[in-house]
Amino acid sequence: MPVSLNTADADFARQFDAFLAARREEEADVSQTVARIIADVRERGDGALAELTKRFDEIDLAAAGIRVSDAEMATAVAEVAPETMDALKLARDRIEAFHRRQLPSDDRYTDEQGAELGCKWTAVDSAGLYVPGGQASYPSSVLMNAVPAKVAGVPRVAMVVPTPAGVMNPLVFAAAQLAGVDEVYRIGGAQAVAALAFGTETVQPVAKIVGPGNAYVAEAKRQVFGVVGIDSIAGPSEVLIVADKDNRPDWIAADLLAQAEHDAAAQSILITDDGELAEAVSREVEKQLATLPRGNIAGASWERFGALITVAGLDEAPDLVNRLAPEHLELATADPEALMKDIRNAGAIFLGHYTPEAVGDYVAGPNHVLPTSRTARFSSGLSVLDFMKRSSILRLSADALRALGPAAMTLADAEGLDAHARSIEMRLNR
Amino acid sequence: MPVSLNTADADFARQFDAFLAARREEEADVSQTVARIIADVRERGDGALAELTKRFDEIDLAAAGIRVSDAEMATAVAEVAPETMDALKLARDRIEAFHRRQLPSDDRYTDEQGAELGCKWTAVDSAGLYVPGGQASYPSSVLMNAVPAKVAGVPRVAMVVPTPAGVMNPLVFAAAQLAGVDEVYRIGGAQAVAALAFGTETVQPVAKIVGPGNAYVAEAKRQVFGVVGIDSIAGPSEVLIVADKDNRPDWIAADLLAQAEHDAAAQSILITDDGELAEAVSREVEKQLATLPRGNIAGASWERFGALITVAGLDEAPDLVNRLAPEHLELATADPEALMKDIRNAGAIFLGHYTPEAVGDYVAGPNHVLPTSRTARFSSGLSVLDFMKRSSILRLSADALRALGPAAMTLADAEGLDAHARSIEMRLNR
Structure with a gap:
């Protein structure tokens, strides 16, 4: 049975903390x-x-x-x-x-003190x-x-x-x-x-x-x-779907299973303000599992790590999303853009009813290498920047050094780094 | 004695490789x-x-x-x-x-297939x-x-x-x-x-x-x-100075020592096409060391890890610089911008004769947290991006899904991920 949580339960905070803390993979020491x-x-x-x-x-x-x-x-x-x-x-x-x-x-610019600054990639x-x-x-x-x-x-x-x-x-x-x-x-x-x-x-x-x-x-x-x-070390994949009542349970179930079929350690979570939708999705998952070629894997993932979280209103969702920091987030609601404004931690966001996560795995364009296991709190999907690095650039004229050097010498002295101060002083005393 | 290399030596390639491979710190297993x-x-x-x-x-x-x-x-x-x-x-x-x-x-845009794409930071x-x-x-x-x-x-x-x-x-x-x-x-x-x-x-x-x-x-x-x-795990600090003959040996020596005084494991390297400058700098280093409060530390660094590399012409420098991938690079030459064009691997670049690295440690503006130990080959100094993350955004209309869905299904089938294909198919067959 997937976990079933309800924000209305007195014990929700503790249950949600435990859910957040649960690990999905054994770490073999190799x-x-x-x-x-x-x-x-x-x-x-x-x-x-x-x-x-x-x-x-x-x-x-x-x-x-x-x-x-x-x-x-x-x-x-x-x-x-x-x-x-x-x-x-x-x-x-x-x-x-x-x-x-x-x-x-x-980037390259000259500031008011005459210092030329910038960077090159x-x-x-x-x-x-x-x-x-x-x-x-x-x-x-x-x-x-x-x-x-x-x-x-x-x-x-x-x-x-x-x-x-x-x-x-x-x-x-x-x-x-x-x-x-x-x-x-x-x-x-x-x-x-x-x-x-x-x-x-x-x-x-x-x-x-x-x-x-x-x-x-x-x-x-x-x-x-x-x-x-x-690059980052990827853990098992996960999807979090936020859905209001106006959703087809079979579509939502299919999206949950698309994640679950990756790996028995994958995780699929539904957050909804409609208890009936949650139940209907749950039934649909079971139904679709019966005919899914990778049903064993998807079933194991859903049984062990799946979750249905019922909220009193969708305004409760962003905080839960941010704490879960999902790799993939589907916002299947009437106004997904409004909801997205409050989302901070998510690897990839899929908006509306016609954006199943699977299309993003293949042909949409954004990268499918994304932060897993709550690491979207501090990291991003793979990008061009991961294959580049930046050198900062500084060029001072004698005048610019005259403007900035004394402050640098003061700080070098304060830190007890005399050779630092000397390297500036010599040039000022020329 | 600091290492002294000359690209004209028959054995230079091997000596430079050995210099590159040398470690400057014991790793304690803690x-x-x-x-x-x-x-x-x-x-x-x-x-x-x-x-x-x-x-x-x-x-x-x-x-x-x-x-x-x-x-x-x-x-x-x-x-x-x-x-x-x-x-x-x-x-x-x-x-x-x-x-x-x-x-x-x-970023947010709509492409020719009607897919809305973008990212938010x-x-x-x-x-x-x-x-x-x-x-x-x-x-x-x-x-x-x-x-x-x-x-x-x-x-x-x-x-x-x-x-x-x-x-x-x-x-x-x-x-x-x-x-x-x-x-x-x-x-x-x-x-x-x-x-x-x-x-x-x-x-x-x-x-x-x-x-x-x-x-x-x-x-x-x-x-x-x-x-x-x-963030990255920093090793001991290093500076590499490329200097032509028109330099004051005392300034160059001061910059080498400013790096060396940080830590006995720090490294200061001079590349020059002027053998006389190399000798003069070497003498100046000894002279300045005598009166430097942290002379013991700087002296130990210079003795053990310092290096003077003589090149036949400055056009030989960029390749050596890129292989050394220094944390700090000073280009103290007549036309440092020209030289910089060929530099790919360096954490921070300081151009001209009035830009001692020490000013960059304090007040210039660029970050002084930089990649050490040759990691500038693949990483950058600390930046605002290190405290941010990016979520990709995708929104498809029913039409856009119709345009892109079939190709995604073809690839899902090819990868044996049926639930992926189904989640798209259901929406196309509505």
């Missing part, structure tokens, strides 16, 4: 194993990659090659149905158009994209990670994807090609992350690693952070 | 100690804070109070010399003016600022961390600062007051980070923790990451 794998790849390079890939993926890299050749790419891509290719292209174009608007502007030199193999090998994720990197202007995007027992997902290669990925390697796990971070004879190191992965990949990213940049 | 402290604060709240603060800072919080009172703040601030207060105010105003320009704009609900006690207790850092938070619109900024043996730095309190810090607590170490992340009876939890600290503080930030956001 840090030692991962540390050994990383050390091995650092020390032995390609040799370690070959051995680990043989063990975990049952592939002989000496025969297959670490890098996927252009010919292999072409062969795989040729297998993709034209309709799917068109859909991928539409997705690529729309993701590109949306992300282009995120490109930041350099540059792309990272190279980025590595981790793509999981097997079931979670999603072409949409390739686009969502690689397109922003290319829009940012990253000259070199390298992709790693394990091909367990030699199985390659042609859609992943098609997406990589469409997104402009420059290099593809058939490696995965912590060893692939290590190769991207430290380099081997075949794999040149990158400046930043992004993309989802299992516990080993996540831990490897944590361990190489600092040597390279990483 | 993870277990920190984990215990965090668990203790989570479990026992204020009680644990009192006990740990008694042990580490020799303060009785039961008597002193965890929170610094307004009266104490006022008393401390009254001790600050008017000249210092004026310098802090100038710094505050200039930091604020520079950071205001970083405020991002919301919001500040984090609360931020915690760690300020070290003792020698490294710098008012300038308080301004550099707190002012951007307030410019971002963070309603609640809480500061923690240990006061070992009851010693408070009035300048730190003055800076906090000028920056608009809302709450100040006399706690430090991993226990203060734990209190900010998880909350206690007295300290409400925050959404993001920023600010420098020792190995325990850095490890505590790593461990609470995910529960709260954190």
Whole structure:
């Protein structure tokens, strides 16, 4: 049974706190194993990659090659149905158009003291994209990670994807090609992350690693952070739907299940001011589950982590939303814009009745790599900025230094940093 | 002796690689100690804070109070010399003016398919600022961390600062007051980070923790990451100066020493195309060291980590700079703007002969919290964006969903996510 809460209950505050605090995933401690794998790849390079890939993926890299050749790419891509290719292209174009608007502007100005100030943005030199193999090998994720990197202007995007027992997902290669990925390697796990971070004879190191992965990949990213940049570590996915009474229960149920089918640890939550809608949605969920291919996964997610929260009025919703800080937020109400004004913590917001979250997973344009597990309180979805960095710029004339230098010297003296003060003083006394 | 390299040497590439790879700090493994402290604060709240603060800072919080009172703040601030207060105010105003320009704009537009797209930016609900006690207790850092938070619109900024043996730095309190810090607590170490992340009876939890600290503080930030956001973990500071022959050796030497005096693990590097300048600077460093109050620290840094790199021409410099990815970069050349065009990896760039890095530490306006240890390859200095997050926005009409839905369904089918496809299909078949 999903949790059922009602803000009218005397005990609601405590129940909601407990709901907020509940963890949805066990954390396996794989840090030692991962540390050994990383050390091995650092020390032995390609040799370690070959051995680990043989063990975990049952592939002989000496025969297959670490890098996927252009010919292999072409062969795989040729297998993709034209309709799917068109859909991928539409997705690529729309993701590109949306992300282009995120490109930041350099700034340069001179202030009243004659100080020239500003900043300039540059792309990272190279980025590595981790793509999981097997079931979670999603072409949409390739686009969502690689397109922003290319829009940012990253000259070199390298992709790693394990091909367990030699199985390659042609859609992943098609997406990589469409997104402009420059290099593809058939490696995965912590060893692939290590190769991207430290380099081997075949794999040149990158400046930043992004993309989802299992516990080993996540831990490897944590361990190489600092040597390279990483994106956020994603937890299981979640959706929160705020719905008023004028909703079709089957649509809402379908959206809850679209989230739940990702993973048994996914979470789907409905907040409504209409108790009858909550009940009708609950019945619809059960009905749709019966015919859903991934019904076992979606059912497990709904049973364990689903929640129906009844509020006295929709004005109670924003505070609950902000505390839940959902990855995906659907506002299926008569005036979703009004409601959105009070929303501060949400990765992506979907407005109205014709904006199911699933369309945002694929072709809408905004990124589907979003903050999970309440981290939308302090972080954002993946963007072009994640592949760029900013240098501040300062240029003082002798006069500007004369205007600002004495105050800087006062503070340097106050902090006991004499060499700081001297470096200014010498120039003033010229 | 500082390292001396010359690009004309046959062995330069290998020597430079070794120089790049050299670590400047031992990493103490304090993870277990920190984990215990965090668990203790989570479990026992204020009680644990009192006990740990008694042990580490020799303060009785039961008597002193965890929170610094307004009266104490006022008393401390009254001790600050008017000249210092004026310098802090100038710094505050200039930091604020520079950071205001970083405020991002919301975006909203409708594309050709009738999809409404966009994003909105919001500040984090609360931020915690760690300020070290003792020698490294710098008012300038308080301004550099707190002012951007307030410019971002963070309603609640809480500061923690240990006061070992009851010693408070009035300048730190003055800076906090000028920056608009809302709450100040006399706690430090991993226990203060734990209190900010998880909350206690007295300290409400925050959404993001920023600010420098020792190995325990850095490890505590790593461990609470995910529960709260954190800024980057800073390593020892560094400066790289690119200078042509038309420079005063004493000025360059002073700038190298201003960096070196921070910390024996700091690093100062000179790249020049003039061997005579390199020698003259080297002599000036020794001369100035003799009279520098923090000469021991600066001397140790210069001896162990300083470097003089001679290049055949300044056109060789940008590639070396980009590989070193310095926190601070001074371009003391005839045409620094031309040189800057090829610089990609640097935290802050200082142009010309009258822009010593030290002025940027205090009053110039740009942030002095910058990426260290070559992380400027993938990260940026602290900015207003570090205290904000972005929600993407999507709103489809029935027609727009009709235009985009089928492609999304095709991709959902290709990924085997039927509930995703269904949630769209239902709406199309209405």
